[in-house]
Every structure is written in C-alpha cells, then in structure tokens.
Amino acid sequence: MSDLADYAWLTGNTAALLLEECLVDQAPLHRQLQRLRKVLSPQQAGLVIELTSLRRRAETKFGRLASKMFFTELALQQATDLWTASYKASRLKNDQPVHDYCCGLGGDLMALARRGPAVGWDRSAEMAHLATANLDVLGASEHSQVRVQEIEAMAPLPGEVWHLDPDRRSSGRRSTQMEWHSPGPEFIEHLRKIAPDGVLKLAPAAEVPEPWNQEAEREWISWNRQCRQQVVWFGALAQQSCLRRATVVTKTANCLEDPRVHSFVGQSTTRAPQGSQVEEYIYDIDPAVRAAGLTGALARDQNLVALQKESGYLTSAIFCGHPLLTGFQVLDVLPLRVKSLSSFLRKQSIGRLEIKKRGIETDPEQLRQKLKLQGEESRTLLLTRLGEREIAILAQRCLDGVTGSSLKD
Structure with a gap:
C-alpha cells in the first residue's frame, strides 16, 4: 500500500x-x-x-485538468466531477470563506477555491497531500489550503460556510444510512448550530432525518445521464425549503467554464395522471427527477401522463421540450414478442437499435441478439408496460421537436 x-x-x-x-x-x-x-x-x-x-x-x-491531477482509484470514483462541483460552488457567495470537510482528492474543493478562499480538511495525510497538489494544478493554492485533521475536532467559525462529504464506508461497506456515515447526523447538527449555512453531499438513495425535509432543501443532481449525488442545502443556502429540486448539469467544452444547468422544483407527493394509451410523443425522464421522486410533479407541470406508476415513461399528444426530459416521436406500438418484433424490424430495414426499458425484466442486450437486426436504418425501442401488457414502442429521437436519428454515426 x-x-x-x-x-x-x-x-x-x-x-x-x-x-x-x-x-x-x-x-x-x-x-x-x-x-x-x-x-x-x-x-x-x-x-x-x-x-x-x-x-x-x-x-x-x-477535462483537460486531468492530465496534471493526482488520483487514487477509490478517490476518483468518489470525487465530484468539476462541472457539478462548479454548479454547487456557484450557489455560494464569492469570497466567503468555506470549509470543505472530508475533501478527498479535492473535486469540490477545487471549484470552491475558484470562487474564493477555501480550506480543505481530511483525516488522511495522503489524501490531503494529493488535494494540495490538485489545488496547485488549478493555481489556487495561494488563497486556499488543505489540512490534516479529524473532522469532528474542527468546526467553522460563525458566519463561515461548510461543505461536507461524509465517509459512507466507515463500517467497511458502502451505506446509504446516515447513522453509518462518518461523521454522522449528530455532528452535522453540531455544525449547523455553530454555522447554519452548509452543504451536505450524500448518495442519491440516502434518507435524512425527518426535520431536515422541512428545514433544508434537498437536491438531486445528474451529470452525464447519471444521478450520482444528493445535496442537502442548509440555512440561507436553501432556496426552496420543504421542496425538492432535480437538476441536470451539462458539460461545457472548457472545464473551467460554468456548466449549463437546468432545474425543476416540486413536491415528491404529487402523482402523475395515468394514461391508457401511448400518444404521439413519449419521454424518458432524467435520472435526477426519478431519484428526487418528482416524476409526478413534472408530469403535471408539463401536462403529461404516465404509462405506468412513477418509474415508467411519460407521454403526450403535443411535443414537450423540457431539459429534464428526452423526447421521442412514436412510430409504432407493438407487443413485446421477439418473433413478430424481429420480423417487423427487418421489414423496416432497421439494423441499428437503441434499446431502453422501464418497469420490465427484459435484458436489452439479450433481446438485441435475438432480434437479429439487418438494415441501414436506426431507431429507438422503448420497452415498458401498458396496463398488464408488455409493449415495445418504436420511436425516433426528437431534437427540439424535430425527429432525428436515434444513434450517432
């Protein structure tokens, strides 16, 4: 080692x-x-x-900073990408001192240091050394630093802001239960009493103490079509207390530019209206929306209906262009039967097929092999349920309401 x-x-x-x-x-x-x-x-x-x-x-x-940065295998897996970190840092005031507890290799710390003075804290001298080297890569080590310290022994001053990414493997296995995190809920409450304005990074599936649902804002962030973290905003940093936020962060070509960000805020208790048929357009929901439990709220906000309960696709007769939805124009709706589906696709000369699924057990890659595709056309096949029936929806991606090829050449 x-x-x-x-x-x-x-x-x-x-x-x-x-x-x-x-x-x-x-x-x-x-x-x-x-x-x-x-x-x-x-x-x-x-x-x-x-x-x-x-x-x-x-x-x-x-991005391009990676060629100069320092990593370990586990630290890279756990690190926040620079675009998501930049978005999180943008919600803090510039030049306000901030402490990044359990900073690891410094993914969040680098973004925080770009906006003002930041101090990273980690109990591992090795991680602190790598985080310091990564601050040097960014050119931020003059006003920011990393210190080695047991997190529980260090607290911010009143008026300072903190960011905390607790260890989710303190018991040896990864856990989404906060009582198994280190530090746990008791220490976070201690931080809040001293410095109310804070940011807590958690796994998407983590549950929080019930009072936090009323006192804080919970946000789920997706990047690169994956929801990798939940963020709890405390104090003045909570823009929508009692509500949930789903946010998609989109890369820019320059990793040091601010990312493109789109959010939706709603109640997780809102349920989507149920549809009895597939309409002209069908929508795959961004992972952050699903993780936040906001499928129903988004469906009602955009006048969409669900084909099945919250885990399924949404559909509408008129196209809905929303950044947290991926739209497809429906070309045909077929029973999910391999033999008849294979014959239909061959007649359509469909040789390239993007296969997505919601709410059924079928393995997309095994199905692809059984279909024995032939032809030059490309389409998307969405597998789901409509009532008790398993169906296959043949569709074409929509780009701002215009249909386009499902697959990149």
Whole structure:
C-alpha cells in the first residue's frame, strides 16, 4: 500500500517527467510498466502507471485538468466531477470563506477555491497531500489550503460556510444510512448550530432525518445521464425549503467554464395522471427527477401522463421540450414478442437499435441478439408496460421537436 512518502515522490519533479512521457506513449501500459521497472523501484513504477491510467479515465470528470491531477482509484470514483462541483460552488457567495470537510482528492474543493478562499480538511495525510497538489494544478493554492485533521475536532467559525462529504464506508461497506456515515447526523447538527449555512453531499438513495425535509432543501443532481449525488442545502443556502429540486448539469467544452444547468422544483407527493394509451410523443425522464421522486410533479407541470406508476415513461399528444426530459416521436406500438418484433424490424430495414426499458425484466442486450437486426436504418425501442401488457414502442429521437436519428454515426 502506498504511503505519504510514495505520494510525495509521485508529485515531485522526477515523476512529473515520467508521467508526461507515459501519458502520450501509445504503447500498452504493461509494456510501459516493464520499461519503467528498469529505472525505478517496483512501487514507483506501479504508481506512475496507475496514475497514467487514472488520468486518462479522469478526463471525463475533470477535462483537460486531468492530465496534471493526482488520483487514487477509490478517490476518483468518489470525487465530484468539476462541472457539478462548479454548479454547487456557484450557489455560494464569492469570497466567503468555506470549509470543505472530508475533501478527498479535492473535486469540490477545487471549484470552491475558484470562487474564493477555501480550506480543505481530511483525516488522511495522503489524501490531503494529493488535494494540495490538485489545488496547485488549478493555481489556487495561494488563497486556499488543505489540512490534516479529524473532522469532528474542527468546526467553522460563525458566519463561515461548510461543505461536507461524509465517509459512507466507515463500517467497511458502502451505506446509504446516515447513522453509518462518518461523521454522522449528530455532528452535522453540531455544525449547523455553530454555522447554519452548509452543504451536505450524500448518495442519491440516502434518507435524512425527518426535520431536515422541512428545514433544508434537498437536491438531486445528474451529470452525464447519471444521478450520482444528493445535496442537502442548509440555512440561507436553501432556496426552496420543504421542496425538492432535480437538476441536470451539462458539460461545457472548457472545464473551467460554468456548466449549463437546468432545474425543476416540486413536491415528491404529487402523482402523475395515468394514461391508457401511448400518444404521439413519449419521454424518458432524467435520472435526477426519478431519484428526487418528482416524476409526478413534472408530469403535471408539463401536462403529461404516465404509462405506468412513477418509474415508467411519460407521454403526450403535443411535443414537450423540457431539459429534464428526452423526447421521442412514436412510430409504432407493438407487443413485446421477439418473433413478430424481429420480423417487423427487418421489414423496416432497421439494423441499428437503441434499446431502453422501464418497469420490465427484459435484458436489452439479450433481446438485441435475438432480434437479429439487418438494415441501414436506426431507431429507438422503448420497452415498458401498458396496463398488464408488455409493449415495445418504436420511436425516433426528437431534437427540439424535430425527429432525428436515434444513434450517432
């Protein structure tokens, strides 16, 4: 296992030159590892190759900054992407001091440091070292820093803002139950008494103490078509207390530019009206909306009906262009029977098929193999239930109300 001395070497000048060479080298990583072992210790060679692999993967989360940043496997998995972090930081006042507790490698901390002074805290000296190096990559280390400290022993001053990403694996296994998080609800209440304005990052499925539903704003954020975090906003940072917010964050070409953001706010108790037939258009719901339990509220707000209970698709006779919905024009509705469906698709010369499902057990890839597709046309097939029947909806993606190819060439 790597220790602080290993990471100190990895962030130094010698390793920097090797990392630059490896990142542009097209040779397989195992070949590069063999070459490095001739001039480095096995531990150092392994660290260089591991970080090279992680930097390539991290480009999705951190854009061009990834090629200079420092990661571990677990820390990269847990890190907030830079676009989501930038959105969260935008809800805080510029130049207001903020503490980022359990900062890890610094995904959120980097965005917070862009807007003003920030202090990251982590109990791991190794993570604190990597987070400091990542602040240097951003050029933010002059006004922001990272300290090693047991989080429970450190609190903000009154008037300061805090961000907390508690450890969800303190018992050895990942948990969505807050009583198993470290620090847990009692410490968060302690923080709120000292400094009421705070931000709590949780898993999408995490449940919070009941009073927080009335006192705070709960927000679910999706990025890259996945909902990876729930955010609880306390104090003056809560824009819509008692309500829930679903937000989709869209990448910009430049990771240092503010992302495009769209939100919907509503009550999770609102239920969608139920439809008895598939209309002209059908909609897949953004993961943040589903995670927040706002499918019904969004359906009523946009005059849509549901084909089944909250987990299914929505439909309408008139196109609805909403950033938290992906729209499709319905071409045909068929029973979900492999033999007849395969014959129909061949007659339509459909050889490329995007298959999506809601509320049924059918495996899309197994179905694709059984359909034996042939042809040049591309479409989308949405599998769901209508009443007791399993159906397959043949559709074409809508781009601002205009139908377009379901798949990219």
